[in-house]
Amino acid sequence: MKEPQSSLFDKQESSNPVDHNPAKFNRKPITPATAQQKIADYVRIIDTEKVSIYTAGGRFLAEDVQAPHPYPHFRRSGMDGYAVIASDIAQASSDHLIWLQVIDNIPCGQTPSVQLIQGTAARIMTGAMVPDEADTVVMLEMTETRQAEGQEWVGFKRSVEQGRNITPIGLEIEAGDILLTKGAQISAGEISVLATFGVHEVGVYRRPQVAIFSTGTELLSVEEPIEPGKIRNSNSYMLAEQVKAAGGEPHVLGAIMDDLELARTTMLHALSSYDIVISSGGVSVGDYDVMGDLVRSDEVEMLFNKISMRPGSVTTGAVKDGKLLFALSGNPGACFVGCELLVRPTIRQMMNSKQDYLPEWTATLGHDYHKINSFTRYVRGTIAVEEGKIVAYPASLDESSVMVTIKDSDCLIVIPPTSEVLPAGTTVSVLRLSR
Amino acid sequence: MKEPQSSLFDKQESSNPVDHNPAKFNRKPITPATAQQKIADYVRIIDTEKVSIYTAGGRFLAEDVQAPHPYPHFRRSGMDGYAVIASDIAQASSDHLIWLQVIDNIPCGQTPSVQLIQGTAARIMTGAMVPDEADTVVMLEMTETRQAEGQEWVGFKRSVEQGRNITPIGLEIEAGDILLTKGAQISAGEISVLATFGVHEVGVYRRPQVAIFSTGTELLSVEEPIEPGKIRNSNSYMLAEQVKAAGGEPHVLGAIMDDLELARTTMLHALSSYDIVISSGGVSVGDYDVMGDLVRSDEVEMLFNKISMRPGSVTTGAVKDGKLLFALSGNPGACFVGCELLVRPTIRQMMNSKQDYLPEWTATLGHDYHKINSFTRYVRGTIAVEEGKIVAYPASLDESSVMVTIKDSDCLIVIPPTSEVLPAGTTVSVLRLSR
Numbered sequence: 001m002k003e004p005q006s007s008l009f010d011k012q013e014s015s016n017p018v019d020h021n022p023a024k025f026n027r028k029p030i031t032p033a034t035a036q037q038k039i040a041d042y043v044r045i046i047d048t049e050k051v052s053i054y055t056a057g058g059r060f061l062a063e064d065v066q067a068p069h070p071y072p073h074f075r076r077s078g079m080d081g082y083a084v085i086a087s088d089i090a091q092a093s094s095d096h097l098i099w100l101q102v103i104d105n106i107p108c109g110q111t112p113s114v115q116l117i118q119g120t121a122a123r124i125m126t127g128a129m130v131p132d133e134a135d136t137v138v139m140l141e142m143t144e145t146r147q148a149e150g151q152e153w154v155g156f157k158r159s160v161e162q163g164r165n166i167t168p169i170g171l172e173i174e175a176g177d178i179l180l181t182k183g184a185q186i187s188a189g190e191i192s193v194l195a196t197f198g199v200h201e202v203g204v205y206r207r208p209q210v211a212i213f214s215t216g217t218e219l220l221s222v223e224e225p226i227e228p229g230k231i232r233n234s235n236s237y238m239l240a241e242q243v244k245a246a247g248g249e250p251h252v253l254g255a256i257m258d259d260l261e262l263a264r265t266t267m268l269h270a271l272s273s274y275d276i277v278i279s280s281g282g283v284s285v286g287d288y289d290v291m292g293d294l295v296r297s298d299e300v301e302m303l304f305n306k307i308s309m310r311p312g313s314v315t316t317g318a319v320k321d322g323k324l325l326f327a328l329s330g331n332p333g334a335c336f337v338g339c340e341l342l343v344r345p346t347i348r349q350m351m352n353s354k355q356d357y358l359p360e361w362t363a364t365l366g367h368d369y370h371k372i373n374s375f376t377r378y379v380r381g382t383i384a385v386e387e388g389k390i391v392a393y394p395a396s397l398d399e400s401s402v403m404v405t406i407k408d409s410d411c412l413i414v415i416p417p418t419s420e421v422l423p424a425g426t427t428v429s430v431l432r433l434s435r
Numbered sequence: 436m437k438e439p440q441s442s443l444f445d446k447q448e449s450s451n452p453v454d455h456n457p458a459k460f461n462r463k464p465i466t467p468a469t470a471q472q473k474i475a476d477y478v479r480i481i482d483t484e485k486v487s488i489y490t491a492g493g494r495f496l497a498e499d500v501q502a503p504h505p506y507p508h509f510r511r512s513g514m515d516g517y518a519v520i521a522s523d524i525a526q527a528s529s530d531h532l533i534w535l536q537v538i539d540n541i542p543c544g545q546t547p548s549v550q551l552i553q554g555t556a557a558r559i560m561t562g563a564m565v566p567d568e569a570d571t572v573v574m575l576e577m578t579e580t581r582q583a584e585g586q587e588w589v590g591f592k593r594s595v596e597q598g599r600n601i602t603p604i605g606l607e608i609e610a611g612d613i614l615l616t617k618g619a620q621i622s623a624g625e626i627s628v629l630a631t632f633g634v635h636e637v638g639v640y641r642r643p644q645v646a647i648f649s650t651g652t653e654l655l656s657v658e659e660p661i662e663p664g665k666i667r668n669s670n671s672y673m674l675a676e677q678v679k680a681a682g683g684e685p686h687v688l689g690a691i692m693d694d695l696e697l698a699r700t701t702m703l704h705a706l707s708s709y710d711i712v713i714s715s716g717g718v719s720v721g722d723y724d725v726m727g728d729l730v731r732s733d734e735v736e737m738l739f740n741k742i743s744m745r746p747g748s749v750t751t752g753a754v755k756d757g758k759l760l761f762a763l764s765g766n767p768g769a770c771f772v773g774c775e776l777l778v779r780p781t782i783r784q785m786m787n788s789k790q791d792y793l794p795e796w797t798a799t800l801g802h803d804y805h806k807i808n809s810f811t812r813y814v815r816g817t818i819a820v821e822e823g824k825i826v827a828y829p830a831s832l833d834e835s836s837v838m839v840t841i842k843d844s845d846c847l848i849v850i851p852p853t854s855e856v857l858p859a860g861t862t863v864s865v866l867r868l869s870r
Contacts, residue, residue: 053657053672054672054675054687057676057679057680068661069661071838072666073661073663074663074664106664108651108664108666109651109654109664109665109666110664111663111664127666128664129663129664172838173838179838180842184842185870187676187680187842187870188673188674188676188677188680188771188841188842189673189771189840189841189842189843189844189870190842191669191672191673191675191676192669192670192672192673192767192771192841192842193669193838193839193841193842194657194672195657195667195668195669195671195672195673196666196667196669196767196838197667198655198657198658198659198660198661198667199657200657200658216543216544219544220633222488222629222630222633222634222635223633223635224633225633226503226504226508226633228508228509228546228564229509229541229543229544229545229546229563229564230544231507231543231544231562231631232630232631232632232633233630234626234627234628234630234631235627236630237488237489237626237627237629237630238623238624238626238627238630239623240489240626241492241622241623241626242623244492245492245622245623252489332627332631336623336624336627361820362820362822362823363820363823364823385796385797385798385825387797388797388798388799388824388825388862389823389824389825390820390823390824390825403506403607403608403614403628403631404628405624406623406624406627406628407615407619407622407623407624407625407627407628408624409624427823435620435622435624
């Protein structure tokens with residue numbers, strides 16, 4: 001790959017990495033789907049906590065929420081008008097108005113103040129509680145009023161079907177109905193439901209705590225001035241944002257040392273203190289392969305160290321005491337894709353999300369794609385809608401792409417292994433990114 | 436509309452709202468686009484602040500970010516292999532290997548330690564700095580090595596085009612290039628760019644502070660037990676989440692009293708303390724129209740009090756000393772739509788976002804739509820992709836819809852004014868919601 005590696009190369013050990021560590025060249029690739037499944041098999045649902053409705057946005061529900069009462073919980077007027085007994089106005093017509101005495105006025109939020117009897121009506125607002133005795137609400141526009149004998153009267157020009165404009169108790173929701181299901185991510189619509197039913201505190205999954213390391217002690221931090229030959233550690237900050245967007249809580253923990261023993265201690269400590277550990281860099285052929293050495297050791301169980309995908313074929317996954325460790329490529333594009341395809345689903349699976357993987361759509365390739373590869377390629381791109389059809393445009397392929405394609409992409413276009421140019425118009429899958 | 440109003444109705448004043456306040460019936464509707472434009476004309480760009488790259492995610496850039504140095508800022512090796520002077524190996528072939536003495540080993544992050552001269556080569560890693568004297572990098576797989584005379588030698592089987600595998604300084608980005616533009620929302624890709632260029636602090640727009648009121652003193656708070664005839668104030672919590680998602684900072688401030696003088700004081704105070712004020716309820720015919728009375732007063736300039744749309748036709752907009760006031764419908768569905776169509780763009784325009792309005796796509800209507808209306812209808816729905824085409828399904832139309840359609844929707848389907856059933860297959864616009 002023609003892309004920079006944010007990783008350390010050790011002078012002594014790697015002067016001939018082919019001889020030094022032949023295992024690196026003999027990695028057995030598995031498919032992206034197999035890698036995802038191997039990880040999913042180890043995911044453990046995280047513990048839960050209660051949060052207030054004020055801070056519940058973005059969290060994942062840890063419980064089904066049942067309706068504590070029906071909705072509406074009273075017979076609700078669907079119109080601004082008059083609550084009546086329908087039989088009272090059965091004979092009404094424009095020639096022969098029927099007049100009822102207005103004996104009550106029921107605004108929203110109040111209960112009827114008197115009992116309705118035959119020959120009477122109650123002025124009622126949309127959303128207000130219909131008196132038990134009334135069976136119909138007539139809309140205001142179909143009535144007229146007059147004062148007579150010191151009383152208010154309402155006249156009806158026609159009869160109205162019994163039951164009209166009254167929403168029965170529980171029509172929308174019965175008590176005990178499941179309102180929201182475990183694993184749902186809470187946004188404005190869910191908040192509205194919770195508030196309507198008085199659920200001011202709700203059980204959600206704790207945000208997975210994600211430790212983020214870079215490899216390579218010689219990467220510059222974002223605060224340091226630039227130096228010849230060096231590059232800044234951009235992946236850790238990018239990963240932190242991706243982890244946040246997925247629903248996790250990132251902890252940027254700096255660089256893993258090129259001393260294997262020290263690296264081992266650091267990683268094992270992180271695995272015991274955090275729910276997930278990610279590193280970027282240090283997994284490629286020729287890198288000082290601290291992550292590789294670590295996952296090949298007896299202390300962690302390696303799940304895979306090669307995936308038949310580009311970018312990021314060297315992505316490595318491992319597990320230790322039920323905690324997942326992801327060693328992502330140091331290449332920014334590969335690091336981004338590895339996090340979206342593997343880490344994001346893990347974070348969301350830990351919170352029982354049913355939308356764990358990036359949502360997949362079918363699209364039409366917008367222009368020819370020229371890169372040929374025996375691995376599946378996840379190409380950063382953008383979705384456009386043209387005449388109601390989804391068209392996916394791969395990001396430009398020149399070398400400037402690395403710097404801009406992550407920020408300018410809203411999808412990953414899945415280009416299957418191919419030995420030929422993939423022409424514009426080909427049907428492809430796209431994975432939607434959540435910007 | 437057959438939907439509940441979360442608002443107070445005052446017994447005395449509204450016993451006959453038709454007579455009491457004829458102005459309510461004579462509202463002049465403007466189109467949604469006109470309403471949006473009237474608001475946009477009053478939007479003022481908000482002030483800015485500096486934030487660290489750790490907390491910049493989700494914020495909107497208040498400045499163009501220029502590259503402080505080229506990228507790469509050194510001649511970078513695109514391959515793991517050997518840096519050479521191309522003319523040295525011009526005659527190489529598989530029959531006639533050319534051997535160069537390996538005099539350096541350049542890992543990532545380090546500078547070359549000796550000067551390369553004719554007849555020598557430097558082992559170099561992907562991403563490492565190419566010695567000034569070298570003009571080509573040969574990939575590792577095209578070489579072989581041997582030890583001789585106490586020295587390390589590398590053999591080349593063929594010649595390589597000059598310049599191969601070297602990324603020149605500034606190929607991706609020149610110093611001074613615009614990396615990110617003002618108004619861009621910062622997500623993982625932007626963070627990666629900022630970190631790469633050492634921009635650890637960045638100017639962003641301050642989050643607009645949004646005051647949220649409900650109207651109706653008799654609405655139950657989310658913590659209160661349910662009572663006959665009453666409903667809970669769900670809109671304020673829902674609006675708070677919508678405001679957050681748009682990039683603003685919500686402040687739920689409770690109910691506006693049904694005392695006009697008190698309401699006026701409260702609202703004017705809020706308008707002076709916050710950047711935007713929203714209320715829900717109290718704008719419909721028959722409501723105790725505290726918001727209506729307020730916007731008809733001399734103290735604020737009313738922009739509109741009716742929009743030719745459903746739901747939410749009674750939505751009202753006003754301005755006072757350059758601050759925008761939105762009086763949204765109390766109906767939850769109408770309140771949601773009003774916020775997405777009017778408040779969300781305002782928040783984003785204040786932060787210079789170019790993606791201010793909900794993104795609009797063309798889609799095919801998935802099933803017949805039966806509701807007939809002379810106003811444009813924004814119907815909550817879901818997008819599906821079928822054979823690469825976008826199909827939009829309106830949420831179910833029965834009465835249970837109010838409770839579930841907000842949370843289950845990912846778009847608003849724009850149904851133009853129509854006097855007939857809109858058949859499945861019709862081309863419609865959809866506005867994508869950002870869940």
